[in-house]
Amino acid sequence: MQIRGVILVDTYAEAFPMFAARLVVTADTESWALTAARTAAGLATSVVGCGCEAGLDGVISPEDTPDGRPGAAVLVFTVSRKAMAGELLKRIGQAVLPAPTTACFNGLDVPDTIPAGGKVRYFGDGFQSSKVIGGRRYWRVPTGDGEFVVEESFDVAEGVGGGNFILSAVDRPSGLAAAEAAAAAIAAVPGAIAPFPGGICRSPSKIGSRYAGLVASTNDRFCPALCGRVETALPEGARAAYEIVIDGLNRQAVADAMRAGITAACLPGVLQITAGNYGGHLGPYHFHLHHILQEEKE
């Protein structure tokens, strides 16, 4: 299958269940809401070394936020519920709370909850107080510019992590331009994030390493500098490869994001798009590239 001359390999991306939460961060201005949201999603590229994967899920207009101020949504993904509790506490407490004028609300509606805000409240040192408004409990933590309002409980849903595709290009500029186009397209898909820097990963990775204790390492088959030393997965003439990793609130969000990203990435200079899988042993979600693109046609 080809899209605008780019070969789409007949393979699939293998994804797995993750725990997902969605934070709605509001502030007096959109700029501060975005600053706080981006800080909360900082250093969260991969669960391998960051504890979680997180990213911006878009800007929210004042009409759609709980307090009527500009907002931004952050998606957070972890491999365990316990890890989610720790990550939410850290990211709300250390990134959202200190940001000027902010408040933080739960952005999902599922039965399972984690009382992250209920723990952040202790920063109030006994001066915190709670309010129940419309059946939801909020904590008020006194701060220098007024107070930080945080919802007591954050819902935790079953999300999907590890959707991916890898593009190979004739050179780095054309590969990067295609990857940037893909990341921009994915950013517009609600409920899905590309957690790596700018949405792009320069180092497609493989599970395991020759070094004990390292759970992931560079995927040598996609490194052009190793052509000749190892069996390569790059097509003839490719001198650059970029991976796009996608997490989503559900299977459909990941599929939509992959479709949008792949379609956008088919630019001049791109030779091939493939996907990473582990023979079906890693996770139950298989995103066949051809099927995903055909869904759009249908």
Add this chain to the structure above:
Amino acid sequence: MSLRLAFHPGWTGPVDASGLLPEKLLEMEIPAVRRVRLPVGREGMELGELCGVEDVPDGRQELVLAGQTGALNRIGRAMTCGSLAVDGDAGHLVGMEMSGGNITVSGSVGNDPGASMTGGTIRVLGSAGNHAGGRLLGRKYAMSGGEIFILGSAGTETGCELRRGVIVVGGDCGPRAGCQMRAGTILVRGTAGDYPGMGMRRGSLLAGKCGLPAPGFTESRAAELEWLRLFFRYLSRQGIILPQGWAAGCSRRMVGDFTELGRGELYLYENTE
């Protein structure tokens, strides 16, 4: 389909309407509804003698009480779900001990609406008597959840001993609103009488103006507090329109009552229209 009970004029004496619950009557056939007995004074009477009973095919699931409803006490007692509308005035203790559902009264209500309630919503389009959201004698707690919206005025000791929940008064209220409050929120759009929040431990009391402040309160600062945006926005979704100036912040904020725990707040807005 709604069930409409149109109470006949002419009978006297208070009626204990505890048994008129939507979750109960909407499940029953009309003849069975007519045989439901209510205490009227010291006697008991069947609903068929007290009121006309009819199904109204309006596509809603609601129990409607109409006609001479002013002497019906304890409407919606211990109600857990559903919708109950009173087309007219209601007596005392509307929604006492209710835990869920909605009660709407198009007229005014007597004393103790929402006494010891734990959930649900009471909406009074007229005024209310004393002790809205208060504590029933013999009960441990006053209102500890839910919402009471009174679009008119309210009497004395509104929200006395309130533990949780929201009480909104569209007009003025009498003295000692929120006295002995444990927590929760009371908003008086007009003027609260003397000593609002006297003896309150926690919670928030917002008013356009108030009479004499309680002696256990001290001045604080009117900082920008985000919870108010959240609260006002929620109220606007409930159809409660506040004066324009309230969104800009209060003119005076006091904290107290320091004769108690001292964690309560009193916001005054001076009715800046």
